[in-house]
Amino acid sequence: MDHGRDHCKYCQKVTEVVEDRTGGCYVCSECGFELEPYLDYHSEWRTFSGDVEQKDRSRGGQITDDYISGKANLSFVVVASNDKHKDLIRTHNRSSQFTDNDRILLKGVSEINIISGRMNLTARVVEKAKSYFKAASAHVQNQKLLTIAALAAAAVLQACRDDNKAFSLKEVCRIAGVREKDIGKSLKILKSSKKKNEKTAVAALTVGDYTARFCSELDLSQHTNRFAQAIAEHATKRGYCGGKAPTSIVAAAIYFASQLSATPKTQKEIAAVVGVSEPTIKLAFKPLYENRHDFPCQEFLQGQDIDQLPCI
Structure with missing residues (x-):
């Protein structure tokens, strides 16, 4: 086929045929009809590091992996279910091109x-x-x-x-x-x-870092999320839950806030999401309940009474 000007069998016009390298076909410039498959005969790029200085390189083969050596990048084995392929993979992995570090x-x-x-x-x-x-x-x-x-x-x-x-x-x-x-x-x-210019010290996470994610996983509203965060931060500041892990305080604060919201959550539901036990939530909730009148809850209560909070 002459791919300069040709007759389109769809729109019945003599038209310019365009090479669509992305779609892999020849396209009619008048109606957009795909006339026939397009084969790209241009040279390909390769991943071989020795070909960097060459002008005509090929890109055939596997993508270079920055985490293994250059030799190990050159080949791979397609995984299959039968035993022969498993033996081939095992032999390939034991080959000299893979170092222990690879x-x-x-x-x-x-x-x-x-x-x-x-x-x-x-x-x-x-x-x-x-x-x-x-x-x-x-x-x-x-x-x-x-x-x-x-x-x-x-x-x-x-x-x-x-x-x-x-x-x-x-x-x-x-x-x-x-x-x-x-x-x-x-x-x-x-x-x-670590390198001298890298910071790898584990930073201490605050209770506020956990609250938003756990509330989101529990499908709680933004109002309840802000309420729970205010409770957790106030309890940490006053030392009501001294010695307890941030996740335990957050779990108790979420239980506190959810019980005064339209979508209360049980201790079991909260424990499954936060990753703590129900007795841990009870122990962390006890000082929160005893000091419930000390929390800045007025803007979050929406007409409810703080004494409606259940005692556990």
Whole structure:
């Protein structure tokens, strides 16, 4: 077919034929009808680092991965369910192109992707977690007690703290299936592996950081969210819940505020979202109830009486 001027079989006109490289077809410039498939015969780009200085490069092959060495980027095996393919994958992974550090990085990046997917984290936080893991990955080989999963979970937690994402240590432990002790050890290693110009110290989260997310997961209104945040911040300032974790105070504050709202939540519902037990909510709620008249609640009560708050 002469793709300069041609006869369109749809609009029955002699028209200019346009190459649509995005859609992969030839298109009639008059009516937009797709005449036939388009094949791009231009040269492709490759990921080989040695071809950087060449003008005519090819882009065929796998995308370069910043977290593994150049040789390991050159090939991959398509996963299948039968045993022969599994043997091929096993042999491929044991090949000389993959170093021990490459295998650790691949496993760690996979763990980070799984954890961050469950936590709905942004791409920026995920990339930061991967960079933290890569910086400390050498310690996995040197310390037998340090697991890849623990270091990956610690990297995600550190990235969340740096980006002011309110996720507690217990939440990350529950999502990643790793013990708190192991994540704590991994956080120390991350701190020792940081660059001089990087800030990797775990910032202390306040009760206000947690309230909005937990209220959102409980489908509570913005009014109830502000009410619970005011209660949690006032209780922390006055020391009513001294020694208790921020998540425990937030859980009790949400229970306090929800009981005086149009959509009250049970302790069981709040405990499932916050990740604390019902007895923990009761212990944290007791001093809030005893000092209920001291809270700045007038602007949030909307005509209700503070004494309507149930005693547990």
